[in-house]
Amino acid sequence: MESIRELFRVGKGPSSSHTMGPALAAKIFKEKNPDAISYRVTLYGSLAATGKGHLTEEALREILPEEKTTIIKKEKFLRPHPNAMLFEAEKKKGKKIKWLVFSTGGGSIKDLKNIYKMRKVYPHKSFKEIFEYCLKNGITLYEYVFRFEDKNIKRYLLNIWNTMEDAIKRGLKAEGVLPGPLKLERRASSMYIRSCNSRGIMERIGRVFSYALAVAEENANGGIVVTAPTCGSSGVLPSVLKYLKESYKLREEKIINALAISGLFGNLIKHNASISGAEVGCQGEIGTACSMAAAAATYLLGGSAKQMEYAAEMGLEHHLGLTCDPVAGMVQVPCIERNAMAAERALDCAVYALQTDGTHKITFDEVVRIMKQTGQDMKVQYRETARAGLATVFKMKR
C-alpha cells in the first residue's frame, strides 16, 4: 500500500475524482509535453456524464492553456476504471502523443504504462496482517503507521487537521445558496447556532451534523477541503474529530494519531476495493469515510485495536449497497446530508464496538471484499452517472 498522504490530499472541491485527479493528470501531461501546439482531452464514462456538475472542465482549463485545448466527452465506459481520460498533444511535424489515464478516486490517478507511479510504503495488504505484525512487535496501530511512513508524516497530518478545521470554521460562517441549479441553501451555520441553544440529544447530534455540513457545503462551493477519502465525503471525519476533540478536550497529538489510524483503514479499503463512487457507488465514498471515522472515534474513546477494527467494519457494513446518484450531477443532494448522517453513524459504531470486547463474526477484510463485489454487481446507472435513483426524481419535478 502507498502512503496515507495519497489518501489525505488538500485540494478544491467539489469532487476529487472529477477535479483533483484530472488536474493532476493534466499537470503531468503538460510537464511532459510543454512544446505541444495543441492539446485534446477526451473524458469518458462518469467524467463525461457528471463532469459538468463536478467542474471537471474548469479543473482541466486551469492547468492546460485555454486557447490550445479542446475537451470532448464520450459517455462510453472504458476498462479498468470508469473515470477515463485520453490526453493528446499535437507537436510540430504532425507528431502526436497520447496518454490514457484513469482518475481512481480521492484525487489519485493510474495509467496502464505506469508513467505515474505511487511509491509503496507498507509491506502488508490486509488488516489481519497488520494486526498480527502489531501484536508481534508490541506496537499500536498508529505506531505502525509512523514506523512505515517518512519522518515528516506527523507534520503532514497536522497540516491535514488544520485544513479540516479551517474548512469547518469557514463553513460555519458562510450563509446563502450553493452554486448550481438546485439553489440549495447552506444549513451548517443555522444548525450550529441551534445546537448551541439546545441541550441533550439536540445539542450533541446537532453539533456533529453542523460540523459535517460545514465541510460538505464548503466542498460543494469549490472550497479547500481534505479528501477523507474523497471530496464528496470530506465532511465525515473532520466532524467526528472536531466533536470529540472539543468534548474531551483532547490534545492535538491524539488527533494526529487518530488521523493515522483512520488513514490506515481508508488505505486498506482503497487498496483492496475502491473509494471511487464511479467504480463502486457511494458505499466506497461515504461508507469508507464512516469506517475511517468510526475507527478514529474508537481510538479517541479509549478502544483497543480489535474494537477499532469492529467499528471500522460496521461503518462500512452498514453502508453496503449505497448507490451514487447525485441530483443534477452536483455533489450536493444527497451528498451533503449523507456526510452528516455518516458522521453520526461513525460515532454510533464506535460506541457500539466499545460496549463489546471487540469480537465479531465478519472481519474488516471480509467486508471490504464484499463491498467491492457489491459495487461490481451494481448497475452502472447507480455509479455516479446521475442517470438513476434520486437524480431521476429531480428531473421529473422540473
Ligand code: SF4
Ligand atoms: S452520492 Fe456519494 S459517491 Fe456520489 S457524488 Fe455524492 S458523496 Fe460522492
